[in-house]
Amino acid sequence: MTVTGSHDRQVRSATVRIVLVDDHAILRQGLRSILDREDDLEVVGEASTEAEAVALVDRVRPDIVLMDLKLSAGSEFEGLALCGKLSAAHPGIGLLVLTTFLDEQLVVRAVHAGARGYVVKDVDTTELVRAIRAVCRGESAFDSRSAAAVVRSLNGQGGSTEQLTARELEVLRLLAAGLSNTKIGEQLFISATTVKFHVSNIMRKLGVGRRAEAVYAASKQGLI
Numbered sequence: 001m002t003v004t005g006s007h008d009r010q011v012r013s014a015t016v017r018i019v020l021v022d023d024h025a026i027l028r029q030g031l032r033s034i035l036d037r038e039d040d041l042e043v044v045g046e047a048s049t050e051a052e053a054v055a056l057v058d059r060v061r062p063d064i065v066l067m068d069l070k071l072s073a074g075s076e077f078e079g080l081a082l083c084g085k086l087s088a089a090h091p092g093i094g095l096l097v098l099t100t101f102l103d104e105q106l107v108v109r110a111v112h113a114g115a116r117g118y119v120v121k122d123v124d125t126t127e128l129v130r131a132i133r134a135v136c137r138g139e140s141a142f143d144s145r146s147a148a149a150v151v152r153s154l155n156g157q158g159g160s161t162e163q164l165t166a167r168e169l170e171v172l173r174l175l176a177a178g179l180s181n182t183k184i185g186e187q188l189f190i191s192a193t194t195v196k197f198h199v200s201n202i203m204r205k206l207g208v209g210r211r212a213e214a215v216y217a218a219s220k221q222g223l224i
Helices: 025-035 050-060 077-089 104-112 125-136 144-154 166-176 181-188 192-206 211-220
Strands: 016-021 041-047 064-067 094-099 117-120
Touching: 016 025, 016 050, 016 125, 025 041, 025 125, 041 050, 050 064, 050 077, 064 077, 064 125, 077 094, 077 104, 094 125, 104 117, 104 211, 117 125, 117 144, 166 181, 166 192, 166 211, 181 192, 192 211
Parallel strands: 016 041, 016 064, 064 094, 094 117
Antiparallel strands: none
């Protein structure tokens, strides 16, 4: 486990602090070299196991954890468990899954475990950086393949839900486009507080606890 001290160099307040979690050192090195080229991104630590990651995140308190789900030769369950632990211990943290596997149910489970984004490792560098910035802003970030996989996996599942209002459907469509509450408010000429109220109602009616889950539940029901 390696840690870069926050005092090593002066970092602007706008800098996104990132922890990398992957059991392959060479992949972490590659990611670090890519991300360190961006002025607003800084890798502040690396971990190769679930235990190292929990300890590291507790210590350095990053904005984003960029993590693989498969942290050993075993299964992806270790990564899913780590998602759940980090999400519970640090509710505001941005968990972005970067993995080799495009498994439909795995994407869904990662979202339920607290992941705000899910991208496949061969994603374009520009898309990866965009996903990191989106998650840092509190938005969801799924590449086109993982988003499509989740929509397919959820299609036809679930029962009836309370009817959404016309305004809630408008908010939901903008939510699906990845807009923040502030941006949605600007589009609809309402306050961010009002948007937050609508989002809460949408999640309650759809029976979900996260914005990303609301989008997928709505896709499943053909609402968007």
